[in-house]
Amino acid sequence: MANSAAATGTITGEHSxxxxxxxxxxxxxxxxxxxxxxGYLLAIGLFAMTGSDLAPYDPTAQQVLARLLPxxxxxSRGFHWLGTDPLGRDMLSSMIAGARLTLFIAVxxxxxGMAVGVALGMMAGYYGGLVDRLVMRLTxxxxxxxxxxxxxxxxxxxxxxxxxxxxxxxxxxxxxxxSLVRAETMRLRNCLFxxxxxxxxxxxxxxxxxxxxxxxxxxxxxxxxxxxxxVMLAEAGLSFxxxxxxxxxxxxxxxIAKGRPYLAVAWWxxxxxxxxLGLTVLALNLLSRRLATASGAAA
Amino acid sequence: xxxxxLPAFTLRRLRDxxxxxxxxxxxxFVLGHVVGDPAEVxxxxxxxxxxxxxxxQQLGLDRPFGEQFVSYFGSLVQGDFGQxxxxxxxxxxxVNEALPATVLLTVVGLILAGLGGSFLGMxxxxxxxxxxxxxxxxLSIVALSVPNFWLGLLLIxxxxxxxxxxxxxxxxxxxxxxxxxxxxxxxxGARIFQLVRxxxxxxxxxxxxxxxxxxGLPERFILWKHIxxxxxxxxxxxxxxxxxxxxxxxxxxxxVVFAWPGIGQLMIQAASRQDFPVLQAAVIVAGAFxxxxxxxxxxxxxxxxxxxxxx
Amino acid sequence: xxxxxxxLEVKNxxxxxxxxxxxxxxxxxxxxxxxxxxxxxxxxxSGSGKTVGALSMLRLFGPLDKVALTGxxxxxxxxxLQLSEAExxxxxxTQIAVVFQDPLTSLNPVMPVGEQIAESLxxxxxxxQAAASNRARELxxxxxxxDPARRFDDxxxxxxxxxxxxxxxxxxxxxxxxxxxxxxPTTALDVTVQSQVLMLLNRLRKELGMxxxxxxxxxxxxxxxCDSVQVMYGGRLVERGTVEALLSRPNHPYTTALLQLAPRxxxxxxxxxxxxxxxxxxxxxxxxxxxxxxxxxxARERCLAEDPPAFKIEEDHFSACWFAEERFASA
Numbered sequence: 001m002a003n004s005a006a007a008t009g010t011i012t013g014e015h016s017x018x019x020x021x022x023x024x025x026x027x028x029x030x031x032x033x034x035x036x037x038x039g040y041l042l043a044i045g046l047f048a049m050t051g052s053d054l055a056p057y058d059p060t061a062q063q064v065l066a067r068l069l070p071x072x073x074x075x076s077r078g079f080h081w082l083g084t085d086p087l088g089r090d091m092l093s094s095m096i097a098g099a100r101l102t103l104f105i106a107v108x109x110x111x112x113g114m115a116v117g118v119a120l121g122m123m124a125g126y127y128g129g130l131v132d133r134l135v136m137r138l139t140x141x142x143x144x145x146x147x148x149x150x151x152x153x154x155x156x157x158x159x160x161x162x163x164x165x166x167x168x169x170x171x172x173x174x175x176x177x178x179s180l181v182r183a184e185t186m187r188l189r190n191c192l193f194x195x196x197x198x199x200x201x202x203x204x205x206x207x208x209x210x211x212x213x214x215x216x217x218x219x220x221x222x223x224x225x226x227x228x229x230x231v232m233l234a235e236a237g238l239s240f241x242x243x244x245x246x247x248x249x250x251x252x253x254x255x256i257a258k259g260r261p262y263l264a265v266a267w268w269x270x271x272x273x274x275x276x277l278g279l280t281v282l283a284l285n286l287l288s289r290r291l292a293t294a295s296g297a298a299a
Numbered sequence: 300x301x302x303x304x305l306p307a308f309t310l311r312r313l314r315d316x317x318x319x320x321x322x323x324x325x326x327x328f329v330l331g332h333v334v335g336d337p338a339e340v341x342x343x344x345x346x347x348x349x350x351x352x353x354x355x356q357q358l359g360l361d362r363p364f365g366e367q368f369v370s371y372f373g374s375l376v377q378g379d380f381g382q383x384x385x386x387x388x389x390x391x392x393x394v395n396e397a398l399p400a401t402v403l404l405t406v407v408g409l410i411l412a413g414l415g416g417s418f419l420g421m422x423x424x425x426x427x428x429x430x431x432x433x434x435x436x437x438l439s440i441v442a443l444s445v446p447n448f449w450l451g452l453l454l455i456x457x458x459x460x461x462x463x464x465x466x467x468x469x470x471x472x473x474x475x476x477x478x479x480x481x482x483x484x485x486x487x488g489a490r491i492f493q494l495v496r497x498x499x500x501x502x503x504x505x506x507x508x509x510x511x512x513x514x515g516l517p518e519r520f521i522l523w524k525h526i527x528x529x530x531x532x533x534x535x536x537x538x539x540x541x542x543x544x545x546x547x548x549x550x551x552x553x554x555v556v557f558a559w560p561g562i563g564q565l566m567i568q569a570a571s572r573q574d575f576p577v578l579q580a581a582v583i584v585a586g587a588f589x590x591x592x593x594x595x596x597x598x599x600x601x602x603x604x605x606x607x608x609x610x
Numbered sequence: 611x612x613x614x615x616x617x618l619e620v621k622n623x624x625x626x627x628x629x630x631x632x633x634x635x636x637x638x639x640x641x642x643x644x645x646x647x648x649x650x651x652x653x654x655x656s657g658s659g660k661t662v663g664a665l666s667m668l669r670l671f672g673p674l675d676k677v678a679l680t681g682x683x684x685x686x687x688x689x690x691l692q693l694s695e696a697e698x699x700x701x702x703x704t705q706i707a708v709v710f711q712d713p714l715t716s717l718n719p720v721m722p723v724g725e726q727i728a729e730s731l732x733x734x735x736x737x738x739q740a741a742a743s744n745r746a747r748e749l750x751x752x753x754x755x756x757d758p759a760r761r762f763d764d765x766x767x768x769x770x771x772x773x774x775x776x777x778x779x780x781x782x783x784x785x786x787x788x789x790x791x792x793x794x795p796t797t798a799l800d801v802t803v804q805s806q807v808l809m810l811l812n813r814l815r816k817e818l819g820m821x822x823x824x825x826x827x828x829x830x831x832x833x834x835x836c837d838s839v840q841v842m843y844g845g846r847l848v849e850r851g852t853v854e855a856l857l858s859r860p861n862h863p864y865t866t867a868l869l870q871l872a873p874r875x876x877x878x879x880x881x882x883x884x885x886x887x888x889x890x891x892x893x894x895x896x897x898x899x900x901x902x903x904x905x906x907x908x909a910r911e912r913c914l915a916e917d918p919p920a921f922k923i924e925e926d927h928f929s930a931c932w933f934a935e936e937r938f939a940s941a
Contacts, residue, residue: 256452
């Protein structure tokens with residue numbers, strides 16, 4: 001019945017909430033853009049899983065004669081797409097090798113934050129009352145806190161180790177999940193099918209798991225994709241500042257830091273890893289938007 | 300809807316802010332004194348067990364936890380954050396010296412972000428699906444996907460190294476403010492842009508906008524006279540939240556990139572030198588900024604609400 | 611009155627929207643004319659095109675609407691559809707004004723009402739702020755808002771629905787337009803307030819000598835305010851005549867069906883309302899034949915195949931039905 005002309009305001013009702021930009025994006029993404037981004041993410045994922053196996057050269061192989069070569073240069077070893085570092089190591093290979101730890105930290109941290117957030121959110125939304133108030137208070141306090149600063153302090157005190165990074169990063173994301181899940185659970189709790197489940201004798205636990213959670217799954221997934229990007233940026237920041245991952249381990253953030261002293265003479269050392277990081281987060285953002293409209297339309 | 304009276308809300312909000320500040324100091328304390336061992340950290344590398352124990356006693360670290368915290372908190376409230384291990388001066392003094400540089404950078408960055416983001420956001424929201432709208436929107440997504448320190452480095456390469464228009468780093472006069480404030484302006488402006496854009500779009504689809512057009516008023520007039528009044532609140536609160544983000548860490552990475560002598564750079568230098576008092580002081584001071592700004596935005600929003608809905 | 615050329619002459623107006631589901635023909639080849647000071651009611655269901663038709667004349671569409679407008683709309687001899695946006699802005703608000711349906715959302719919630727009234731005066735008549743504010747207060751008095759001096763600075767939400775609609779009317783008549791389009795002005799109001807607003811409209815129309823286009827789904831509203839009536843269905847004009855003629859001698863099957871749907875105080879107590887079967891169909895894509903044929907109990911083959919033109923059945927009374935003359939004769 002969308003053909004009725006509204007008496008006031010917009011004449012036709014046929015446009016989306018953000019001004020049709022999503023519609024345009026949809027066209028663009030579905031044509032070939034989406035394929036490129038998904039392909040890119042798959043490639044990064046592949047790099048993460050296979051480590052340096054797919055890198056053109058051994059990232060640790062030094063070749064002092066080929067040091068600080070700009071992108072698209074050749075050395076006796078071969079062609080260096082993204083140049084070489086001060087010790088002659090191939091940049092592209094270093095970046096591919098760095099994908100593993102970067103993604104590992106980001107995914108694990110997001111997952112941990114998601115687990116905590118979803119659990120707390122569901123409890124708050126389902127049980128209400130005191131539990132709800134407690135969780136809400138906790139979320140409020142956590143959001144009001146300058147978490148990144150606390151993380152800096154935490155890592156300085158506890159030592160800049162990967163395990164500490166993975167411990168503190170989830171604290172940045174769990175409130176977002178908790179809020180979302182809490183709101184959705186409250187909404188779903190009042191739906192008829194939950195009443196039916198209760199009436200037919202399901203336990204609370206099974207209601208939560210089998211009935212409510214599946215409905216939330218798509219929205220949680222959309223949020224998770226975005227948050228992986230945020231966590232990735234946070235880890236990069238910490239590593240760049242020197243209090244995150246330490247050498248000899250590599251993440252993209254650390255690579256940027258290592259390249260920084262050479263900015264005036266070999267800009268690619270710092271810029272290229274950042275580019276890869278930025279493209280990955282961008283791909284995640286675009287993918288998450290696509291997922292949101294797709295699942296929003298379905299839900 | 301009854302929100303409760305303004306004075307009651309103000310008190311509650313301020314109380315909440317203090318609670319959070321207290322929690323932050325508690326967490327810092329717990330992390331610094333109980334979880335880590337400052338005595339071990341501060342002792343020379345080859346110190347013996349007795350020497351470490353002696354240092355511990357000197358610092359009062361062998362007293363019960365509660366007692367330690369009370370005395371710690373007490374000194375904090377009096378402004379005593381301890382002595383910097385690195386500069387042998389009161390930690391708070393060190394922090395206060397670095398504060399003006401940070402304030403200058405963040406305020407200028409915020410102004411750029413607020414003006415740029417709001418202006419472009421209104422224009423884009425008023426012309427949905429136009430080239431301006433799509434281009435600016437894409438740009439904003441990109442700006443929010445890249446690490447802010449990387450963007451700073453990129454700008455240094457382009458403008459300072461290659462084009463030699465501005466200095467590469469340091470606080471050497473107003474030109475050196477351009478790039479760091481510009482970087483902050485771009486990144487934080489992007490989010491302001493997105494929010495203002497969607498708010499503007501929502502407004503132009505509302506009936507009163509159509510009515511205004513039926514009165515024969517031109518589009519630009521409607522945008523800046525009618526729509527702006529409705530989006531101004533969103534602009535102001537978003538600007539506030541972006542400042543929270545800046546002081547919550549985003550600005551500090553930029554300070555490090557540009558060697559800007561502010562709290563952020565101080566924090567990292569203190570961290571690398573294991574100068575806990577200064578690090579604590581910096582974190583707490585920056586945290587206080589965050590908490591105060593948060594509370595200010597909430598109060599501002601509530602105050603506006605009572606003005607807009609007097610009835 | 612008959613020597614003067616018509617104030618408004620619409621010829622073959624066609625408004626099409628390009629939507630995700632295809633081309634929507636909201637207004638399909640509508641032609642009519644309106645004399646100075648005449649009041650015509652436009653009646654139809656939601657989706658009949660009555661609102662879109664009126665707003666199309668002023669090219670007032672939503673920001674995202676993709677519209678194709680064809681035809682001619684002559685207002686005092688000038689084709690509005692050929693004017694540039696800037697020229698059209700001179701006409702809107704000054705020569706032709708609109709009163710919209712929902713006064714709560716039609717007024718800017720954060721702007722004082724007096725300012726919203728004064729705006730047109732400052733912009734179109736170049737009055738100073740003081741002069742415009744004075745005139746605005748006079749207008750508020752004229753439409754029946756008590757204590758205008760104090761209420762000038764109040765926000766829309768501080769008024770009741772009926773008062774807000776009076777403010778909308780004040781805004782519309784501020785520059786003394788020649789034509790006032792009222793789009794369901796009373797639909798969102800309480801019944802008790804409705805008649806007050808209608809009486810206000812009648813009074814103002816006579817005092818200011820305006821023509822009126824009253825869009826409504828409610829025949830009672832139209833009967834109370836208008837001289838003639840146009841009935842729209844599916845984007846087309848199906849019948850037009852004086853109020854008297856249409857109410858006592860309705861011709862088009864849709865009009866008769868509509869009329870008998872209105873409960874009457876003087877009818878039989880137990881009479882069942884006979885709803886029109888079917889749903890109004892979305893007008894996507896090309897259509898042929900009478901738009902109402904699918905729901906019409908008198909439809910024949912010809913109705914489905916050919917578009918009926920407007921047949922003149924008496925003076926000032928037209929009906930777009932293949933059987934118009936037959937039906938008139940047997941009535």
